[in-house]
Structures are given as C-alpha cells and as structure tokens.
Amino acid sequence: MPLSEFSLIERFFARRARRGPQRAVLGIGDDCALIAPAAGEVLAVSTDMLVEGRHFLPNADPLALGHKTLAVNLSDLAAMGAKPRAFTLALALESPREAWLEAFAEGLFALADRYDCELIGGDTTRGPLNLCVTVFGDVPAQAALRRDGARDGDDVWVSGTLGDARAGLGLMRAEWDASLFDERERASLHEALDRPEPRIALGLALRGLAHAALDVSDGLAGDLLHILERSRMRADVDVDAVPRSQALRKLPLDVQRQCALAGGDDYELIFTAPPHARDAILDAGARAQVAVTRIGTITALRHATDEPAITWRDASHAQLSLTLHGFDHFDAN
Amino acid sequence: MPLSEFSLIERFFARRARRGPQRAVLGIGDDCALIAPAAGEVLAVSTDMLVEGRHFLPNADPLALGHKTLAVNLSDLAAMGAKPRAFTLALALESPREAWLEAFAEGLFALADRYDCELIGGDTTRGPLNLCVTVFGDVPAQAALRRDGARDGDDVWVSGTLGDARAGLGLMRAEWDASLFDERERASLHEALDRPEPRIALGLALRGLAHAALDVSDGLAGDLLHILERSRMRADVDVDAVPRSQALRKLPLDVQRQCALAGGDDYELIFTAPPHARDAILDAGARAQVAVTRIGTITALRHATDEPAITWRDASHAQLSLTLHGFDHFDAN
DSSP: OOHHHHHHHHHHHHHHHTSSOOOSSBOTTSSSEEEOOSTTOEEEEEEEEEEBTTTBOTTOOHHHHHHHHHHHHHHHHHHHTOEEEEEEEEEEESSOOHHHHHHHHHHHHHHHHHTTOEEEEEEEEESSOEEEEEEEEEEOGGGOOOSSOOOTTOEEEEESOSSHHHHHHHHHTTSSOGGGSOHHHHHHHHHHHHSOOOOHHHHHHTTTTOSEEEEOSSOHHHHHHHHHHHHTEEEEEEGGGSOOOTTGGGSOHHHHHIIIIIOOOOOOEEEEEOGGGHHHHHHHHHHHTSOEEEEEEEEEOOSTTOOOOEEEEOTTOOBOOOOOOOOOTTSOO | OOHHHHHHHHHHHHHHHTTSOOOSSBOTTSSSEEEOOSTTOEEEEEEEEEEBTTTBOTTOOHHHHHHHHHHHHHHHHHHHTOEEEEEEEEEEESSOOHHHHHHHHHHHHHHHHHTTOEEEEEEEEESSOEEEEEEEEEEOGGGOOOSSOOOTTOEEEEESOSSHHHHHHHHHTTSSOGGGSOHHHHHHHHHHHHSOOOOHHHHHHTTTTOSEEEEOSSOHHHHHHHHHHHHTEEEEEEGGGSOOOTTGGGSOHHHHHIIIIIOOOOOOEEEEEOGGGHHHHHHHHHHHTSOEEEEEEEEEOOSTTOOOOEEEEOTTOOBOOOOOOOOOTTSOO
C-alpha cells in the first residue's frame, strides 16, 4: 500500500486532534511537539504498547480498542496522581480500513476529550497491528504518588471492585457458564474488560493523602508486591475484604479469589495511607465517585532476612495458603 | 513464554539505563517517569515506530538496529534544535534471545550515552518485532526550528551528503553492481543505511540562525515539500548542487539523482536561512563538524492559485522535469 494512505490516516487523526483545546506549545505537524508542564509542576510520562493477540483479540471491537488503548495509559497517570495533558500515538496496521480507523479514533478521542488530553504527535506505519501510546500529565513533583512511599502501619486500599475484567475474559472464553449471570451482570463483566475507566479523579484526590499508589494491570498479588518491593515493606491482606462485584460473586469462591487477587486488566488503584487519613480517603473516594475499600495493612520488615511479601488472611485473621496464577492476557502460555 | 522473562528484559534495560547520569526527576520503576524541561525551556517530544520488514530486515544486525532505533528519534530532536534529554522504549518481541538483546542494548545505549540521553521508562511485551521510541529534548520555545518559518529569499541548505542510505539499500538488494565501488565506498554506503548519525550538534548550532528545518527521512523531495506546505512557500533547487558522496557518484547520473532527491533514511537536516546568515551557517557547520551546502532558494507564492512546490533546475539554471520515486523502505510496494 502506498505511503499516501498512511498520510491520509495521519491527517485523519490530526484533524480529530484539533477539535479539542490545544494544550501544547506546538502540536502535530512538525518534527517534534513542544510541551511544558504546568507552572511549578513536572511532567509524568508513561508508555504502553498493545499487541493484537496478547492485549486484545484479533476481532476486537475497534471502538472499545480505541478507548482501552488510551485508558490503560491514563491509568498510569491516575496511579501517579497526575492530571492528563497530552499523548502521542504510534500505530502499525497491516491494512488500513476506514471503518475500523473511524471507530478506533471515535473510542480514542471520546476518552481523550473527557480528560482534556490532546493528541500531539505520532507515527503510522505498515506492520502487524500494534498500538503504542505515550501519555503526559501534570503533577507537582512532591505530590506524585510513587510506589516507594508505603510506611509501616499504613492501610492498604483499593478502588472499585477487582476481578471483573478477568471474569469477563473467562466469559468470553467460555471458561464458565454464561447462564450463571443475568444480562446486566454479563454486560458489566464485558464492560470491565473492554472499557476500563482510568481513576483520574481519585488519583488527583489522593494527592497529599496516599503514601504510595499504583494501578492494577497484572493483578493485585503481583502489583501490590511492586509497592512492597520498592518500599521495602510487607503486607497483610484480608482476602475476604477485597471488593468483588455482585457479578463476580456468582462464581465459585476459589474462582472469585483467583480473579480478584490474580486477575489483571482491572485498572483500579491500589494505595496505602496512614490510619489517621481514613475519613479523608473515604471523602476522596466520594468526591471521585468511586468506592474505596480497606483490604489490609503495611508492616515493616522485622528481620534482616525478611523479604517484601504478602500474607493472605481471611476475615477471621487466619493465614491462607493460596496458589495464584498470574494473569495471562489473551494467550494460554 | 512466561511474563517473568519479560521482567528480566526490563531489569536488563533498567540496569543499563542507570549507568549514565540520572537526568529525570524519577526514572524507571514507577507507573510514570517524572521529567521537567530545563529552566525557561520546553520539552520537544517525538515518537517513531520501527517495524521489521518495513524499516529493517528480519536478519538486521541488532547492534546497528539498537543504534538506528534511537538515532531516527534523536534526528527529530536535531531537526527541532533540541538538546537530547531522555527517552522511553516500548518493544514487542516474539522470542527474547539474550544475545540479540545484549547487542541491541549495546547499540542503543552507546548512542544514548554519547548524547547524555537517559532511558526513563518503557514497556516490553510479546508480539511481532516492533520498536517504539519516544524521545524528549530541551529547547527554548522561541528558538525551536519549526517547519513553518521559511521566508521569501531564504537559502535552502542541507547537511552532509544525500542518497547514501538509498544507495546502501540498493547495494544490499543487488540493484547495482557491487564492483562499481571499492571496499571503503561499500562500507560507507552500508554505514549510511545502518548507522545514521543524528545531527544534534548542527541543530543546536542553528538555533537563532535557521528559519525552518526538518530531517530527511523520506527523501529531499518529499521532506522539503513539508517545509514549503507549512510555510506556504515554493523553492527552486539546483539538482547539481545537492551534495553527493564520492561513492554515490560511481552510479549512473539518473540513479544518483533518484537516490539523492528521493532516497530516504538519510537523517541529514534540510533548513532555510536568510542570505545574510551564510557565513554564520558555514561556521555552525564547521563547529558541528558536518558539511553544509546551499542547494536552492525559497520563493513566495506569487498568485492566488500558486501551490507550494519545488522547481528542479540544473547548474545552468535550466528547469528539469524529474520523475522521482519515493523511498519505499524495505518492501517493493
């Protein structure tokens, strides 16, 4: 296919990009975009690459894919307490079909516009479908929600409910019987997988409150461990306190736990904060219109040989021995 | 392959990334990196995606590929007059082989270290080989070399020589007889294709001198037109003045012209500047240790129906009618 087709794509995205307010010093159309953080703040930067067959199925709905491509990147800004500002999009396509591109851009820009996030540059080329976004947000350097700030005695919190995206994937794969769920529940599980909502408002509300935060992309077990490793801490987590949706509760308890503790693609926030901040955290959740739930406690490493780890307990505080399988995205390896 | 292998890759790149001086507020290992431009300046941002089979051959030398992946991005900073600062790398790999990764990282970081450009984040996933870099540089907003600043009467300049990368590709494809060249010439053509040198020093030296600039990735004809379109200008170019290497001159004249005018992957700078700046431009080239050559003149659109375009002339100023074929990267479509 001639390059001119790719120029058309670029113009298509560029035109959409200019609908919103221009927030960059210089946007699409030059060798580089020019951007500066808000006065006194720094830029938070994150890159995610989505690959067909791994992060989404070959026949994925392009509207949902456009949403999710940006959503997983905005989720990284949320986890940092950053305010969305701009993004670049590089995409490789085997054969550009106009209807597909139209729907993809629709999903992408609907989300971008909601968060006032401007497309400032990118690249289009021919190749196996690949979507790479780099996203930029504003945050005061000292207020950024890092992974290394968890302290002894902090509460561990999560937003929303966990495991729904993994349950939605299982539903799509017929790992469980669809008749377990009513129509609304099935829709909510698919929605969790296809259209995750980045917790931007919550991330902003947690500035100055949370000591550490990240977003759940690979599953609670693995992602909380990232906080513990960077902070050199341990955690006790009450498995029964991990918030699960009504739909997820239709599955057997062991499957619920696998989904909620080791399922990925949730894009909820895990964060830690001191007990005296509990009311403020609940208030932040209310303002951000998302439930926030305490699920455990951070504890210091007591001995020289202690390593960062999670101790799973049930509601009676008895220690559980769980074998968790990491989220395997869309392939069976 | 288990995710843990990809974690290993990430740790491998992260370890290399910390060898140099840390220039970001927060580098690899959190949800986002944190970065701020130099005081009073803005960040120049550019993204390029390299795909196997399109931008490089499946059996490409990983050392050269590591160099080129970053070089084509740094070239965009050069074209903006920006000073390299940091980059992110997202890569998809079918099967991570340690020797390949080692060589790729070697080529990548050798160039990054030369320009004091820090790896601040990225993503690794399984998929068809795809390399996506987003690069960041510092530039005072008013000194940025944009595409839209060319003025009536400006000289058109290029750095280095043009067409060598295309000639190197032709050599690799046996489009021409290798025995036309001596060994040193063959090496220089391959080098031009595999290891382009971003013109960072020249870009910095041109701040305040050049009115407009970009880098040659798709060929002089197409890329100069980008300046003309953004600046709403025309250009007269003396085809015989376009600098060609001794190696390129071994090819028939019409092939030389195709390579020099429409060959891509050169990553030299095209820029425009007023005639009174000629001595300063030559001085800038000398300081940056790269030849700079005047090849033409910018002229205003004279009539309402005039469109931005290039008029090709020979040394006697006679107008030439050239049919140029755009650079087709590595496939035959």
